[in-house]
Amino acid sequence: DAEITQSPRHKITETGRQVTLACHQTWNHNNMFWYRQDLGHGLRLIHYSYGVHDTNKGEVSDGYSVSRSNTEDLPLTLESAASSQTSVYFCASGQLREQYFGPGTRLTVT
């Protein structure tokens, strides 16, 4: 069965470190998305991609970057982790505005 996976599931890092969260999908979707989920804010879009070598900023993109070198993967990099980036991160892929979500990565920045 097709799926979308994220790794690691939990991560603790220190302020100032670079962190990369992995996202891998086997749906063969062109569209992939990264969100963060925080209490009281719901899901907020960080970055998204509509295909290989395409990346776009979402509403909360500062401090984050993505790259898309193939259809299956969209890694999310925190260039210099800050305590404000402590959150649960969800990756999604989809088409025709239906999105399929991964299980999430809980990131704590100390």
Next chain:
Amino acid sequence: GDSVTQMEGPVTLSEEAFLTINCTYTATGYPSLFWYVQYPGEGLQLLLKATKADDKGSNKGFEATYRKETTSFHLEKGSVQVSDSAVYFCALGANFGNEKLTFGTGTRLTIIP
């Protein structure tokens, strides 16, 4: 810009009670509307959708009708079960060609046996 407003939670109901979770939206054009559900420790799953006015989406006993005149997409279920305990998100997808979704803040639902 586009926005989704959801009923504030948390909501606590007894098993077999009737459920309504309100959702209203602001958008230009003709958006698609979605309800997603998030069970504890998991990612979001698509529950149902409607792509045009007066469409009714339904799944697992849940229903929602796309009401353009009231810009609403309220989620309903006639008889809830303990297994329905989760967080529910209303979402809006803008016009065709734009794959992004705008989510509401979520409503936590707890069903008591």
